[in-house]
Amino acid sequence: MMNKFTIRRAKFSNHADGSDAVLTHHDIVGQAAGPTIGVSASIHGNESTGTEIILDLYRALQSVPIRGRIVLLPVANPRAYAQNRRFTPIDELNLNREFPGDPNGSYTQQLAAAITQEFLEKIDVHIDLHSGTDRPTVDYVYIWNDEALSRSFGSSVLYRPQPMREGTTFNGTTTAVTIKRRNIPAVVVELGGGIVDQRPYVERGLKGVLNMLRHLQIIEGAPTPPPKQIVVGAIKTIRPTSAGLLETLAPPLGEVIRKGQLLGRVVSPYTFEVLEEIPTPYDDGVMILSHLSRNLVESGDFGYMVGDMNGADA
Ligand SMILES: [Zn+2]
Numbered sequence: 001m002m003n004k005f006t007i008r009r010a011k012f013s014n015h016a017d018g019s020d021a022v023l024t025h026h027d028i029v030g031q032a033a034g035p036t037i038g039v040s041a042s043i044h045g046n047e048s049t050g051t052e053i054i055l056d057l058y059r060a061l062q063s064v065p066i067r068g069r070i071v072l073l074p075v076a077n078p079r080a081y082a083q084n085r086r087f088t089p090i091d092e093l094n095l096n097r098e099f100p101g102d103p104n105g106s107y108t109q110q111l112a113a114a115i116t117q118e119f120l121e122k123i124d125v126h127i128d129l130h131s132g133t134d135r136p137t138v139d140y141v142y143i144w145n146d147e148a149l150s151r152s153f154g155s156s157v158l159y160r161p162q163p164m165r166e167g168t169t170f171n172g173t174t175t176a177v178t179i180k181r182r183n184i185p186a187v188v189v190e191l192g193g194g195i196v197d198q199r200p201y202v203e204r205g206l207k208g209v210l211n212m213l214r215h216l217q218i219i220e221g222a223p224t225p226p227p228k229q230i231v232v233g234a235i236k237t238i239r240p241t242s243a244g245l246l247e248t249l250a251p252p253l254g255e256v257i258r259k260g261q262l263l264g265r266v267v268s269p270y271t272f273e274v275l276e277e278i279p280t281p282y283d284d285g286v287m288i289l290s291h292l293s294r295n296l297v298e299s300g301d302f303g304y305m306v307g308d309m310n311g312a313d314a
Helices: 049-058 078-082 107-118 147-152 175-183 198-217
Strands: 006-013 020-029 032-041 067-071 125-130 137-142 158-159 186-192 229-233 235-238 246-249 257-258 261-266 275-280 284-290 295-297 305-308
Touching: 006 107, 020 078, 020 107, 032 049, 049 067, 049 125, 049 198, 067 186, 107 284, 125 198, 137 147, 147 198, 158 175, 186 198, 229 305, 261 305
Parallel strands: 032 067, 032 125, 125 186, 137 158, 158 229
Antiparallel strands: 006 020, 020 067, 137 186, 137 284, 235 305, 246 261, 246 295, 257 284, 261 275, 284 305
């Protein structure tokens, strides 16, 4: 009655240091027939919380029988992951802008082609786990083509991009190229990151993915209905225009921030002067990405993301 676990290593090239360029998948097959669910993380190598969520999912599935098949891709960009980098160190490209890839292209394009062939072409549902980096912390879920599935993860803030812009997560040259062509449900989760204990986020991530699997009837049991959720249609990213210690004054993630409130300020670690005060962009906003500790930033680094509550639906 238990699932069958197979580790699948797909070699797509090699490295100058003599090691193989490999994508490592776990194929988990249940006794009953059903669809194939793909769960991936660390497409951006410095967003590693999702990899931890997949580790705990792998452990949880040792004792939870599934229907169909689950393919885990815990580290989509191993070289970037190993160096805690957003881009692939070999060619400095953003993997999530190189899909569907090219087996004869640059290293990252070869990697994207391997992910397309070995993972995206083989799944019927895609759950892609992103997070903040080791600086900002993020908490929202994209609604793209399956709202109920996005909601079933259980986060309180969701984002429905409108209209789709070229170059956003679901367009252009992201994994969405293949998702769209194959017309399969896909959800991008943004959860965790920052210089804070990741365990609460990993626990939430595991709970969320298991609930999605219940919603998809891959595992038994009724899914927990989502909490009260806010769906925003617009998000603004705010970047400090000076460098220094970014000190957050905004309320916690998921909470409302109103015109006149400050998101944070940049303080010089040398003179202790306040170099910049960063206002919130909307009359009524909701916190989506923030710095939960005093972090050193350069001018133009990721500061905050705020969702527009005006026109949001609950
Ligand atoms: Zn990402």
